[in-house]
Amino acid sequence: MKTTACIIHSLVCGVLVTGAGPAHADHNETVVLDPLEVTATRSATESNQRVPAVIESVTAQQIAETTNAATAAETIKYLPSLQVRERYIGDRNGIIASRTAGTLSSAQTLLYADGILLSNLLGNSFAYPPRWGMVSPEEIQQVDVMYGPYSSLYAGNSMGGVVNIQTRMPQKFEAHANMQWFTQRFDLYGTKQNNEGKHASASVGNRINDLSFWLGVDHLDTWGQPMQFAVATATTGGAGTAVTGAYRDVSEKGVSRLVFGAYGIDHSVQDNLKLKLAYDISPSLQARYTVGLWQLDSDTRVDSYLRTASGAAFYNGNVSIGGNTYSVRGLNPTAANSVHLMQALQLQSKADGGWQWQLGLSDYRYNRDESRTSTANNPTLSSVGTVQDMQGTGWTAADAQGTLSRGAHQMDVGYHIDHYALRSVTDNASDWSSATTTTRNSASRGDTMTQALYVQDAWRFAPRWKLTAGGRYEDWRAWNGQNQATVGGSLQTSDYADKQEHAFSPKLALSFEPEPAWGFNAALGRAYRFPTVSELFQSITSGSNLVQGNPDLQPERVLSAELSAERRFAKGYLRATLFQENKHDALISQTVTNGVSACGSATCSFIQNVDLVRTRGIELATQWQDVFVHGLDLGGSLTMTEAEILRNSANPDTEGNRPPRIPNAVAKAVATYHQGQALTYSLALRYSGRQYTYLDNSDSNPDTYGGASHFFFADVRMAYKFADRWTAALGVDNLNNDKAYVFHPYPQRTAFAQLKFDY
Template identity: 50%
Template structure:
């Protein structure tokens, strides 16, 4: 019943907004702008759709402990942040799924934060380099329609804009969050906390900003030890009790032995940014960011033997059949360093320029996991992973990337011309060793090695021509040279892969038309190439009981994207409708196959080229101020998506299947009410529709662990400035405690409390 009421209301707000009078705002920059009594146009400004959430909206309506959470109400956007502080926070949009990390781009003040070393859950953007409090606005440009960006922009480009201080200012705060999580044999209440501090000042022509952020949290179990029903004779395996049973994603009967990946982590990030302004209005900015991680992933066994001992591994007897539960705890420690140097002029005159150099270094990065002995059933204590110290250590230290961008902007009459050069260099350095003490990070014998590099040179041009006040044409092109080289894998044998290179050209075109101030229309087309990442080509890895294999022969994805947009503007807001389509050839899609032979639960994850997939749909969005009553603001959007695999010569049975991890519907609405200057309240809803996890769409039972369920989350937040410079916030995400999954269980009802001081 709740869904039947909420979805029509969102669609109504998206399509039929009220044209009430009121204060107007530029939805991109956040500044107050009136154009012939209508909100200023976004159609002429950009070659494609851009949506923005600014600092005021974030503070009033978003329970944000991480910067990833600030995107949750933007149209078509979901971030795979399964728990607060999750390091697998992948951005998904209207054409890309929730583990496609290399198919969107995230920038902060022009510095690339996307981790394009890989295209999986293991390579999320480096969210830890930004604090929620320093965000002035966060904008999303949908699709690969600008030649300024690489083909990784196929899903969109997100720009986080921060600011430099004009005077002495300081900010500090503490935040706590609490979640009670119940599933199978787990019933836990965990309290996390975050502390943050920043200070900045401007002295003559020099300004600086320094910040520190510490986040500590224990997540709900992100995985479970499960197995399909077995018919194997138990032999001498000990009998166990405490097993849970349910149906898996293919509606198969299965058993659950315990909870795994219960992550307790402390993440600390520090950042310093210094900027010097020269007399000619050019600015030189240096930024350094440090991110430190200390993580422990514990396990919880549900099963016990006849003597009451908890069992974590080995062979066990349940209902006179043999199973092999595996509950391997793990830990991780990391110290990453990001540096950037940005030199630019931006006086909006005839000639401007910008040069940005950034480097991201895995200075230290260790992931350790325990091993379990399968033959130790005579002494169950030996299967306790906290007693059995043998394990495996994966070391990614020395991995990282360097990016250089330079651009000049010319503004002859009626034109804005951008000319640029881009260089990126990504390097993978991974070694795996056995360990006699995984908790002590003691490396033993060598197990395997994966190493390799990719490099891309690009030159581009883009010309925005204002043909007349009503018409604007943007033309662009991007020429790229891609190299993959020095690829090596070694375990029992050494494999060296042949160097490869590719030259591509990507044209772009966008035509805008505004017949009158109230209306705007735009048609855009873009071609792009998304090259295989260094880890897709060269990395072999075992994560828990999943074997990740590489493919050095992958082809680049070839993308054809188009969009038609109509925008209706009012005095107090606007409404937008966009039709979009993406045809992707040689699509790079990750697939995981689970062993079908009980009692084995090993799985293999690999990337393959799928010949042709098509994704198309409609996106509706509105943003209105003073709706019905003064001081009530509403943001609402809806996305309807259809995806299909049109050709797959490697697996013809997959033809006509849906593309994994792209939901059919997304609906969002946020209502914010300013009770007074000191008191604001908001209520929000997010709905995600049916999607598939498996490439063959065999997951017919989505409402369970390892499936991708529908979900409806309702959130609320209140802010009260109770004293000069002091603000308190209370909020709840997922008020109705909807149990949802995107392969892993998502957070259940979570409460937030925060106190902040601003000087």
């Protein structure tokens, strides 16, 4: 991974490096270098005009050498502080977590691909992850990450960071094909599986005079391990069916419980077809058009451990075990079908007399998005269920930006607007598998729009000093809010009043480079994160937990600061960063402990504002080339975090607790050895420390299903270029087979095999 000292991204760092770079070889080999052009060697502290904070990057070559990546989400897993909650290969709920944002805070980081917004800001939960499926890992050229809300070019959702994916556009004819196979042996409670899958991609591209194009297709067919288990910690009244087969263990809260079966065992097929066009209208103006089509077919099955006296499987209802009666819920299959369409049109000028500009318009639309769920006590005998339809949901974003470079100044000015629309209807069904619907069960709808004006000036007021100052004014409104829910057997409708807020977010950063080997940077930024349409208006049920929307939410307000020092050497760097975020009115779901009629028998949570959450810590990062022996590269990072709820008037008992899903430590290390030009070996280690799932920190036993556990994963990979244009790779993730949990179980040991062709 590269830091701000390793400058290869022309947009972010202001320099251009092309070619494959130096090849590693044994001392007795002849080394043939690919063409290499270096047009600048300034440090990032000197040249990084646009992003006034820490940036870390990973390149396509590093991904190919170190990472068993079947999805784009997996390509960033070794970057400092970052974690993607990809619970299995192909998981659509891959939330990005960073220094200050947890694995359920999907609206607190931003994801872009070639300037196209892929963050799903319809919600702030597991249900609204970035749209990773629109990017194939094989098309990625580089990924850059900015930590924190320090640039006025980005919305307040950047409080956790901004991930920018840059994909490849061909300069001559090229063709690529990739095939991966992977398998996971999963063993937990009564579930023992061999989960296999495959990933295939192919692309072709060329540049013909002023037109360049890239056409790619990506296919992923994968099985996941169970995501949830039917459990009970207390007995219920009434008689039950006598059964055997339950497993006994201890819950995340330290309470003895029974485990009755597994569900959420997903088999999904995902396809992505993508076309990118770029046309040079003139020597100083380029137009780009991108269109992507993502399709999903998913089925989840269940695995009941329970057997009646006749040997038949038991799924849902009251059971009698050891003289006690328990309620079994959740063992219901589901299915989903989706077709999403993304389009983007961009115009960009090239530098002309110090002035350049760009315009962008993008749209992401749920053309089809249907989720079907069985609700029958015995899904093998009855087909009743529900069907959720989110057709028409999506977002549109437009940007206009100009950049003026004049003397010691580089100034950015711009305008942004986005519109997010939620359309969700759930109907009861007489046959859930065929989507034969009957009556309305529930519905949610609403719209949000944010408009922003921003300015930022990077002023090099002295040869070794740079001051970056900026501000972002945002106007936000929500309207058309409506929620329907079945309460007491009848459908009730709630219409919500329109809301409007506006805010100004100042930014300030100062960098100092006393000599090329040293760089120092201090950054301060305020940001506002407005409530998403889902947090305002939608109720979401996950298993037995109901999360209620709240139309009275206030925006999150953060004040973030970081102080960095970096020491650069001929073959590497060391960086230390202190950071702190004070988050006012933090938007977090809080569990209701007393009875609420709208919740029925489910555990009920409401999205509420927590008055003040403070997160602070230190991040250390390093990267080295040719360490000890020629061809050995080492990199690593350590992030130590202290997060605390300082004030919570809605639930004072939680004051002094840690907020959910912020681990106290995240550590990573990657070693890559190049044996000549054709063969590389990689070993990567990932560690995550103590964190909590519940706001009251009652999960005292985190290393089990339902908890957010420690984990330590060792990943290995070997890539061999065995012939011209042909590469084979073998790898294993979680080689040590650590059984870890992020409420759901993480993947156990998973083996990979890959074959690639590049022309």
